[in-house]
Amino acid sequence: MHQEPVLTRSFRVLTGIVLITWLILPLIPLAIWSFAKGWFFPDILPKTWSLRAWEYAFSDTSGVIDSLWLTIGISLAATVLSILVGVPAGRALGMYKFRGKEAVELMILAPTIVPGIAVVLGIHSVFISMGLNNTVFGVILVHLIPTLPYMVLVMAGIFANYDPAFEAQARSLGASAFKTFWYVTLPAIMPGIIVGGLFAFLVSWSQYILTLLIGGGRVVTLPLLLFNFATSGRNDITGAIGMIYILPGIIILILTAKHLSGRSGAVGGFGQI
């Protein structure tokens, strides 16, 4: 009985190390490339170093810095909207049984199953008819299509393990609907909001084809700039923009890390709709 927690702990530490290695290792060549001027097999390290890729990345011509702020704004907005829609939707799916529930679940999951490229031209024409194309607002809205499934599923998992009796007690003690939500419901579902919000942010952060078509080239997010160079084999500039690109994700991951451990309610209830 006494040894088991120690074993569990060392196993946890080990998996932690493996995971971090897997996450960090691929980034090392990326970082090296961003300072390299040519790096050929079988050299362990580049023979010539250069700051050219970084100079380009920070130049006005590349537009990377403007694009970074724009991408942060769009992803945060998409995250907030996902939370506003995802919490009530998750509550309905997690707590109530109703006719056609499976169909609703399938509809919500559909964007993660159907390849985006297959529907994006249809979405484009819908957005044009609503006059939403070529705007930042349109891009934020279209990002909700891939972000909502994650948000709703996480919230549905949370609400599946949630006891509404707490709310009833608060109301019977005289709390208003808003106070009940603020002091009872919100703290209980906070881990889910954080985890779902993190998913939503990262999914929005990595959108390419939806942003390109709906943004019509006016809304230039970082993935658009990054893929230009990634597909053309420019490892140095891809490395520099890539390092800038992963930064917000890492910061948010660190800020929310404690909610992502196995003991978090958000992960525990996942998948038990």
Place this chain on the structure above:
Amino acid sequence: MKHALKMALLASTFAWAPIGASADTADGGALIGKPWEEITELAKGGEVNWFLWGGSDNINQYVTEFIGGILKDQYDITLNRVGLSDTVEAVNIVLGEKESGVNDAGSVDMIWINGENFRTMKQGGLAFCGYTETLPNNALVNWDNPAIANDFGVPVEGCEVPWSKAQFAFAYDTARTENPPRSIGELLEWVKANPGEFTYPAPPDFNGSVFVRHVFYHAAGGVDSLLGDFDQAKFDEVSAKTWAILNDLEPYLWREGQTYPASIAAMDQLYANSEVNLTFNYEPAGVGINIDNGTFPPTTQGYGLTDGTIGNTNYTIIPFNSPNKAAAMVLQNVLLSGEAQLQKALPDVWGTKPAIEMDRTSADVQAAFDAIVVHPNVVPAAELAKNALPELQAAWISAIEKGWLENVGQ
């Protein structure tokens, strides 16, 4: 969370701000034949959204800084360069807009284009046509040259304006290979003698596709019998030989031909890391740029083939629904100018071949152009041009690409 909301509000107010030019010149018909001063006046203070492949910092800098600078300083036009990973993305935007009935407020004002994408635009009625005579610098273009007047066999007919010329060339590393094969016939033998040292990107990759066409020309015993409209009987005869040659070659390719690189960028990486010993490109000047930016080893040398390599012209096109046609025309006129074509030909800028007749430009431009010393590792355009082969019509090209996928790449 408060911060997030603020950002969201900020972002949405930004979205409602009017985006678009002050001068709306969607009606292209009204611009055709107008005096040039009136067109530049209409374009003044506006913007132009140019969609073009964005994978080269050199090209991006030339377009944004040099061309964008001229537009701003001399015409008060804002150039918005939109980088693409693949030109078809811009064509799809225009196509989607046409299907949704957006006829005068499109998001694309100009695309860098040729070949298949031009055919799609022209046949689909997505191009603004008939205006090229209105551009003053159109006089510098030799429309009597069939290689300019036809884009991959499709007559241009005033629907686009040439920007650069390119001609396919090979490259090898002098530190690794002594005598590279200098014709398609030699190449086929060289590959068998040096197994695992060669591959080509799988068509429909632009560069892989043109390599397969070189083999196709070789199998046909020359290009002459292939020019003109698509001929099914001729295609069946030549393609059978071509697939036999390529399938015969497959076991000697990189990884025994079990897989092909998906793009030219992937093949360039294989070449840079010594996995294969030859590479090629439709843009021969790329060798110099790639050495300078460290993508290729400095011992890389470009070269042409004794039995000729295929050349093409690339163009800029204005979509039918561009709301800034006057500004786009001014941009095209600037691109055609002797100064802009000269700058583009400088080896440290881009090194690409002008699409205009340099002897029709001013004496200063001509002198500067004649004084250009090409990158020592790039095969000179004049040398390549001695053995230039024409492109086939688009119907041939799509049949060859489809046939390769069914018979070789399966």
